[in-house]
Amino acid sequence: MSERQNAQIREVFDTQQVWKGFCKLAPISMFVVVFGAAFGLAAAQQGLSDASTVAMSALVFAGYAQFAALDMWGAQVPLFTLLATVFAINARHLLMGATLYPWLSSMSVRKRYGVMTVVSDANWAMSLQHYQNGQSGLGVLFGGGLALWLFWVVGTWLGVAFGSGISGGSATMERFGLDMVVGCFLLAMAFGGEQRLREWLIWLVAGVVSLLVWGVLEANSYVVAGAVAGGLFNVLLHERKSQQTEAKP
Amino acid sequence: MMIETTGNSLIWLMLAMALVTLATRWGGVYVMSMVPIGPRGQRFIEGMSGSVLIALLAPMAVKGDVGAQCGLLATALAMLACRKPMVAITAGVCAAAVARQVFV
Structure with missing residues (x-):
C-alpha cells in the first residue's frame, strides 16, 4: 500500500460499518463454530468443567493458545510455562497491532484499544486487505472480531453441550480438514490484495526467513522473524531506490 | 510453580x-x-504487514502434512480462478480432508 492510498482513505467507523464487518466475517465464522466445538470437546475430555471451558473461550478468545493450554492440562498446571506458551503463540497479535497502527492512530485511545480487544487472524487479515484496496478497514476489524468472538463462544458451548456422543476432538477436526480453516483463510486474504513485484520479493524474504527459523528457535518465533525480515527488506528496497534516483543528474 | x-x-x-x-x-x-515513526519506520511496517501472513503460512505449506499442502494449493488455485474467499476456503478444507482420506 502506498502513502498516496493512505491519505485517500477516509476513516468511517460507525454502527453501520461495524454491522457490515460482522456480516462480512459471518460466513467464515461458521467454520469457527466447528473449531470452537472441537475445543469444547477436547476440553471436556481433559476434564475441564463445562462452565470453565465456555468461560475460557469467552475470556481468552485465542484458539491455538487454548488448544496448547489443554495439552498441558491436568489436576495441576505449571503456571509460568503455561503463560509463556500462551504469550509465545499470541505474540503475532503484537505485530498485527503494529501493522494496523497507521490507521488506528486516527481514533481516540479508548476506541483504539476497544477495537484491538477483538483482533484475531481473520479480521486482521481482512481489514488489512481493505486498506490495501483503499477502503476503510476498522468496521471489518471490530464487527468481524465480534462475529468471530460470538461464534467461537457459541461453538465451544455446542461442543461441551452436545459433544458427549462424539469422540476424538482434534483428530476428528484434522480428518475433516478443519484445522486448515485459518491457514486457507489467510492465504485467500494474501491473494485478494493487489500484488506487484515488490510484494512478491518481500514475501519471498519473509517466507524464506520464517522457514529457516522454524523448528530452530522457540515456538512461534518464526512468525516474528519472518515479519521483521520482510519489514527490513522493504526499508532496504526503498533506500536503494532513492540512492539510484539521487545518482541520476 | x-x-x-x-x-x-x-x-x-x-x-x-x-x-x-x-x-x-x-x-x-x-x-x-x-x-515516533519516521518514513523509515512506516516502510518497515508496510513491509511487515504482508510478511506476517507469509511467515505464518510458509512453514504450514512446506513442513505441513500432505493434507495441509493440498488444502493450501487448492485455496490458492481457487483464489486465482474466482477471487471469492469463501469458495477458496471451502475448496481448501475439502481438499485437505480428501487428501488425508486418500494418503493417510
Whole structure:
C-alpha cells in the first residue's frame, strides 16, 4: 500500500460499518463454530468443567493458545510455562497491532484499544486487505472480531453441550480438514490484495526467513522473524531506490 | 510453580491467560504510540504487514502434512480462478480432508 492510498482513505467507523464487518466475517465464522466445538470437546475430555471451558473461550478468545493450554492440562498446571506458551503463540497479535497502527492512530485511545480487544487472524487479515484496496478497514476489524468472538463462544458451548456422543476432538477436526480453516483463510486474504513485484520479493524474504527459523528457535518465533525480515527488506528496497534516483543528474 | 485447576485458583489461572492474551492484543499498538515513526519506520511496517501472513503460512505449506499442502494449493488455485474467499476456503478444507482420506 502506498502513502498516496493512505491519505485517500477516509476513516468511517460507525454502527453501520461495524454491522457490515460482522456480516462480512459471518460466513467464515461458521467454520469457527466447528473449531470452537472441537475445543469444547477436547476440553471436556481433559476434564475441564463445562462452565470453565465456555468461560475460557469467552475470556481468552485465542484458539491455538487454548488448544496448547489443554495439552498441558491436568489436576495441576505449571503456571509460568503455561503463560509463556500462551504469550509465545499470541505474540503475532503484537505485530498485527503494529501493522494496523497507521490507521488506528486516527481514533481516540479508548476506541483504539476497544477495537484491538477483538483482533484475531481473520479480521486482521481482512481489514488489512481493505486498506490495501483503499477502503476503510476498522468496521471489518471490530464487527468481524465480534462475529468471530460470538461464534467461537457459541461453538465451544455446542461442543461441551452436545459433544458427549462424539469422540476424538482434534483428530476428528484434522480428518475433516478443519484445522486448515485459518491457514486457507489467510492465504485467500494474501491473494485478494493487489500484488506487484515488490510484494512478491518481500514475501519471498519473509517466507524464506520464517522457514529457516522454524523448528530452530522457540515456538512461534518464526512468525516474528519472518515479519521483521520482510519489514527490513522493504526499508532496504526503498533506500536503494532513492540512492539510484539521487545518482541520476 | 504448579497451580491447582479447581475452584478459585482455576478462575485466577484463566484470568491470567486472558490478561496475557490481551497484553499481546494491546501491546503492539501501545509500543507504536510511544515510539515516533519516521518514513523509515512506516516502510518497515508496510513491509511487515504482508510478511506476517507469509511467515505464518510458509512453514504450514512446506513442513505441513500432505493434507495441509493440498488444502493450501487448492485455496490458492481457487483464489486465482474466482477471487471469492469463501469458495477458496471451502475448496481448501475439502481438499485437505480428501487428501488425508486418500494418503493417510
